[in-house]
Amino acid sequence: MIRKIVTLPSSVLREKSVRIGHIDESIRQLAQDMIETTLDWDRKNEFGAALAAVQVGQKQKLTVVRNNFEDAEDDEFLTFVNPEIIQQSSHRVSDVEGCLSIPRYYARIPRSNKIKVKAETIDGEPIRLSLEGFAARVFQHEIDHMHGKLFLDYVRDPADLLFLGDDNQLHPVDVIPDDIQKFIDDRR
Numbered sequence: 016m017i018r019k020i021v022t023l024p025s026s027v028l029r030e031k032s033v034r035i036g037h038i039d040e041s042i043r044q045l046a047q048d049m050i051e052t053t054l055d056w057d058r059k060n061e062f063g064a065a066l067a068a069v070q071v072g073q074k075q076k077l078t079v080v081r082n083n084f085e086d087a088e089d090d091e092f093l094t095f096v097n098p099e100i101i102q103q104s105s106h107r108v109s110d111v112e113g114c115l116s117i118p119r120y121y122a123r124i125p126r127s128n129k130i131k132v133k134a135e136t137i138d139g140e141p142i143r144l145s146l147e148g149f150a151a152r153v154f155q156h157e158i159d160h161m162h163g164k165l166f167l168d169y170v171r172d173p174a175d176l177l178f179l180g181d182d183n184q185l186h187p188v189d190v191i192p193d194d195i196q197k198f199i200d201d202r203r
């Protein structure tokens with residue numbers, strides 16, 4: 016079932032997700048729905064790399080992540096329960112990222128280049144992941160969602176905020192729009 020994606024400025028995006036104790040049928044269904052919802056969202060030149068449960072209004076520590084970030088035709092996803100960063104490099108790199116909950120806006124923000132994540136599979140098996148580059152960025156973004164944090168919170172300079180125009184190109188935003196600025200300010 017395709018679920019509705021919660022978008023800015025909904026305050027749900029500021030809420031913290033809770034740990035999943037027991038993976039039951041409703042959690043498995045939620046994960047499946049999140050995959051369908053992300054695939055449904057994919058449009059030309061935009062690509063859903065992952066989705067956190069809070070983005071469909073379910074405040075639980077659950078994320079679905081694309082198996083292959085390079086190929087939009089590959090519709091395989093991996094599901095992670097209770098993901099947590101246990102180690103991260105102090106070396107950070109800046110790159111452009113977006114969010115299904117913030118349509119058309121992107122930003123160039125710094126993230127740790129390497130992280131180690133502890134999680135459970137949808138079958139409840141504990142796993143550890145060593146991630147680098149874009150995959151590390153995706154997990155930091157999704158785990159941030161579970162703490163009510165968005166990529167916008169890292170934007171310090173309007174020059175780092177970008178808008179996807181009708182020409183499918185990213186354009187600089189001269190002034191941060193009021194609704195986005197207000198949402199960022201609510202954090203502080």
Ligand SMILES: [Zn+2]
Nearest residue numbers: 113114115116
């Ligand atoms: Zn997001």
